[in-house]
Amino acid sequence: MMLATLTLFQCIVLERAPGHHGDSSYVKAIGRIYSREHLFNHSLPLAGAFTATCMTSWLYELPLIHEDSQGPLLLGACEPLCAKPAQNTSLRLLSEWGEAIIYPIAPPIALTPSPSPYSTTPSRIVLLRQASTGSLHDLQRLAFTYPYSSFDLRPFHAILPFLRDGPPNEPEADDTTVLQALVRVTTCLAVVHSTADAVEDNPYAGPRFSLTLGGHWTAIVSWIRFAIEKVDQRLPSDTMDEHITTVARFMPLFTHPLLADIVSLDPRSTIELSFSVWTVVFSRRRSINVPDDGACEIARFISEALEDDALSPAIVDVLNYGSYAPAFFSALASGCRTLRKRLSRGIVPFSFAHQLASFYLSIIGGVSKTYDQAWTYMLPKGCLKAYSQCLLQMSHCEGATTIWLVAHVGFLFSLIKHEPAHLMAKVKQLVKGDVFILLYRCLSEHKSDTYQADAAGSMVAYLACYLPFTPFHQATSRSIRSASDQLCGARHTDLVPQWQSFMSFFDFVDSTLSTSDDCFAYACDSTKHVHGTGEALKHRRACSGCENVFYCSEACQREDWEVLHRMECVGTQIASRALESRSRGEWIPRGSRGNLSAILLRIYNELKLYDAKAVTGYSLDNPHNYVTTLDLRAGSATPAITLMKKETFTPKISSFHPHNLRPRLNVLLSSCDSPSARIVEGIFRYGDGTIHVFARLGEALEGFRFLTGVGMSSNPA
Known part of the structure; x- marks a missing residue:
C-alpha cells in the first residue's frame, strides 16, 4: 500500500536485510516510509532510539531512492552512484539494536505515489534506463521530468558518456550530426544544472558531484563553446531561445562553491566562456517576445564574478584583450533595451525585471570600479541611457516603489561622482534616459519631508550645477520638451524648493544661451x-x-x-x-x-x-x-x-x-x-x-x- 500523504507520527523504518551481518562491508538495508497506523497494524520490533546525528549520518550512507509497487525505498550501497561503503558504526547499530530502528521525521512531508505501469510519467529507473540509450527524446524527458533529489547523482552519471568525448569534428560531420550534437549537449547541460541544484547542500553527494565534474571539466567546457558557436547557426529561430537559455542557466554554477576549485585553475577561460554566452544572449537578433532567455542567470554570474577575488582580475584581463570589451558593453546596453521592450509589452513580470535590473546595476557598478576603460566603452554604447529608460519603464509597473527607483538612480549618481572622467558625457546620458521624469514623479508624489523627496531633491540640485554647460543644457532642454506631457506640472509652485530652483535656473540659462x-x-x-x-x-x-x-x-x-x-x-x-x-x-x-x-x-x-x-x-x-x-x-x-x-x-x-x-x-x-x-x-x-x-x-x-x-x-x- 502506497501512502500519498503522511500525517501524524511519521518515521523511517530501516530493516536489516537477511543474510547480511556485522562483518559485511556493505549494507543492503530497506527504508520504507510508514504511517503510525501502519506501524500499529504490523508487529515491528522496536530497537530503542539513538541520536539524530548518528541517524542523519547513517541515512546519508543509504542515499539512493528506488521505486516499486510498495512505495519509495532507500537502497544501500549495493546500487550506488553517490553512496559509499557503510561504516562499521552503522553495521553495529543494525546488529546491536535488533530488527528495526524507528526515527521520526519532522516536519511532515508530502509524497507523490509511485506511478503505476499505466502511468504516463515513467519511474526514475525507467527514465535513467531509457536516457542511457542516447535518444534525444529520452534525454529530454530525463532533463525535464526526472524528480531530482539531494541524494541522487544517477541522472548526472547517465549523461556523462555523451559529454566525455567532446564535440564532433565539424569538417568531418554533416549538418544533421552537428544539429543532433547541439541539441544533446544543451539537454545534458540542463541535467547537470538540475543535479547541481539538488545536491548543493548535501555534504556527501555535493563533493562527489564536484569531484566527478572536475574530471570531465575540459570536455564539458569544450561542449559549451560548441553550443555557443553553433546555436545561432544551426537551430531554427523558434527553438533557438530554449537552447540559449539552457546554456545561460548553466553559467551561475561557475561561482558555486562546488565548482570553486575547478574554476580557479583557469579563471580566464571561464570568463571568456561567460562573455561568449553573454554576447549571444543579448544579441540584437534575439526575439523580445521571449519571457526568459537566461538573461537573469548570466547577468547574475557576471555580477557575482565581479565581486569574486579570483574571477574579478580575470574579467579585467579579458576586457583588455581583443574585441571582448566592445561586445560586452554592447550586450549590456542591448540587454537593458530588451528588458524595457519586454516590460512595455507585458511579457515579463515586474519581479523578474526587478531582479534582472538589479544585476545590471551591479554589473555597471562593478565593472566601472575594476576596469579603468569601462566608461570609454559604456558611454558610446549608451549603457547609462538604456538603463535609465529601463527604470522609467519599470516605474509604470504595478509593484514598483519610488524608494526602489530612487535608490537605483542614486547609485548611478554615486558612480558618476566617484570618477570625474567623462563627467559631462555621463550626466548627459542620464538626462537622455529621461531621469528627470523619474525624479519629478518622486517629488510630485512625496512633497513632504520624506526620504524619497530629500534624495530626489538632492539629485535635482546636483544636476542643476551643470546647466551652465552648453552640452548638458541642450540635452536637458530636449528631454524636458520631449516629455512635456509627463512634466505638465513641472512649474507648479507647490513642488519642493529644489525643483523650483532647478526650473528657474534652467529658464535663466536657456535665455542666456540663445544670446550668448x-x-x-x-x-x-x-x-x-x-x-x-x-x-x-x-x-x-x-x-x-x-x-x-x-x-x-x-x-x-x-x-x-x-x-x-x-x-x-x-x-x-x-x-x-x-x-x-x-x-x-x-x-x-x-x-x-x-x-x-x-x-x-x-x-x-x-x-x-x-x-x-x-x-x-x-x-x-x-x-x-x-x-x-x-x-x-x-x-x-x-x-x-x-x-x-x-x-x-x-x-x-x-x-x-x-x-x-x-x-x-x-x-x-x-x-x-x-x-x-x-x-x-x-x-x-x-x-x-x-x-x-x-x-x-x-x-x-x-x-x-x-x-x-x-x-x-x-x-x-
Whole structure:
C-alpha cells in the first residue's frame, strides 16, 4: 500500500536485510516510509532510539531512492552512484539494536505515489534506463521530468558518456550530426544544472558531484563553446531561445562553491566562456517576445564574478584583450533595451525585471570600479541611457516603489561622482534616459519631508550645477520638451524648493544661451588689442591649434603669438585633449566663448555688481583693483558673491590648471588698471573639482561688456 500523504507520527523504518551481518562491508538495508497506523497494524520490533546525528549520518550512507509497487525505498550501497561503503558504526547499530530502528521525521512531508505501469510519467529507473540509450527524446524527458533529489547523482552519471568525448569534428560531420550534437549537449547541460541544484547542500553527494565534474571539466567546457558557436547557426529561430537559455542557466554554477576549485585553475577561460554566452544572449537578433532567455542567470554570474577575488582580475584581463570589451558593453546596453521592450509589452513580470535590473546595476557598478576603460566603452554604447529608460519603464509597473527607483538612480549618481572622467558625457546620458521624469514623479508624489523627496531633491540640485554647460543644457532642454506631457506640472509652485530652483535656473540659462554670441561682440584675446567703444566685430578668428583663444583680426593673432600664445598653445592642446588630465578632474573651458562666460556677464550686469553699493558689506573706492567672484556651484542664478584685492588674489593663481595658462591670467589681472574696467571670476562645479572663468569687462552705455577672458580649473582641496 502506497501512502500519498503522511500525517501524524511519521518515521523511517530501516530493516536489516537477511543474510547480511556485522562483518559485511556493505549494507543492503530497506527504508520504507510508514504511517503510525501502519506501524500499529504490523508487529515491528522496536530497537530503542539513538541520536539524530548518528541517524542523519547513517541515512546519508543509504542515499539512493528506488521505486516499486510498495512505495519509495532507500537502497544501500549495493546500487550506488553517490553512496559509499557503510561504516562499521552503522553495521553495529543494525546488529546491536535488533530488527528495526524507528526515527521520526519532522516536519511532515508530502509524497507523490509511485506511478503505476499505466502511468504516463515513467519511474526514475525507467527514465535513467531509457536516457542511457542516447535518444534525444529520452534525454529530454530525463532533463525535464526526472524528480531530482539531494541524494541522487544517477541522472548526472547517465549523461556523462555523451559529454566525455567532446564535440564532433565539424569538417568531418554533416549538418544533421552537428544539429543532433547541439541539441544533446544543451539537454545534458540542463541535467547537470538540475543535479547541481539538488545536491548543493548535501555534504556527501555535493563533493562527489564536484569531484566527478572536475574530471570531465575540459570536455564539458569544450561542449559549451560548441553550443555557443553553433546555436545561432544551426537551430531554427523558434527553438533557438530554449537552447540559449539552457546554456545561460548553466553559467551561475561557475561561482558555486562546488565548482570553486575547478574554476580557479583557469579563471580566464571561464570568463571568456561567460562573455561568449553573454554576447549571444543579448544579441540584437534575439526575439523580445521571449519571457526568459537566461538573461537573469548570466547577468547574475557576471555580477557575482565581479565581486569574486579570483574571477574579478580575470574579467579585467579579458576586457583588455581583443574585441571582448566592445561586445560586452554592447550586450549590456542591448540587454537593458530588451528588458524595457519586454516590460512595455507585458511579457515579463515586474519581479523578474526587478531582479534582472538589479544585476545590471551591479554589473555597471562593478565593472566601472575594476576596469579603468569601462566608461570609454559604456558611454558610446549608451549603457547609462538604456538603463535609465529601463527604470522609467519599470516605474509604470504595478509593484514598483519610488524608494526602489530612487535608490537605483542614486547609485548611478554615486558612480558618476566617484570618477570625474567623462563627467559631462555621463550626466548627459542620464538626462537622455529621461531621469528627470523619474525624479519629478518622486517629488510630485512625496512633497513632504520624506526620504524619497530629500534624495530626489538632492539629485535635482546636483544636476542643476551643470546647466551652465552648453552640452548638458541642450540635452536637458530636449528631454524636458520631449516629455512635456509627463512634466505638465513641472512649474507648479507647490513642488519642493529644489525643483523650483532647478526650473528657474534652467529658464535663466536657456535665455542666456540663445544670446550668448552677442556677449563676445567686442572680445579679443590679444594682449595688445586696444578695447574701445567702437563697432561690434563681425567675426572672430580662433587659434587653429588649441582653439582656446579668439582674435578680432590676423594682426592681433600674430601679435599675441609673439608675446604670449607661442608659450601656451602646445601645452593647452595637450592638457585639453589628454584623457589622463581629465581623469584628474582637470578641464579647460574657453574663456572668451561659450555659455559660462555669457552667464557670468549677464549675472554681473543684472545684479549691478559694478555698483559698489550693490555688494553688501563692501565699500570700494577703486573697484577695478578688486576681483569679484561669483560662486555658481549651487546651481542658482543668485550666486554667493565675494570681493578680493588683486594683490591678495594673485598668489591663488598657482593653484589653477593648466600651468601654461597662468601667465595669461597674470596679464589679465595686471591689465585692469582703468576705473572703467573690472575683473570678474565665475566658479562652476565640475565633479569634485571646479571650473574658473576669468573675464575682463569694460564699461559700456548700459552695464559692462566682455573684453577678454581665460578659463582654468582647480582640483579639490
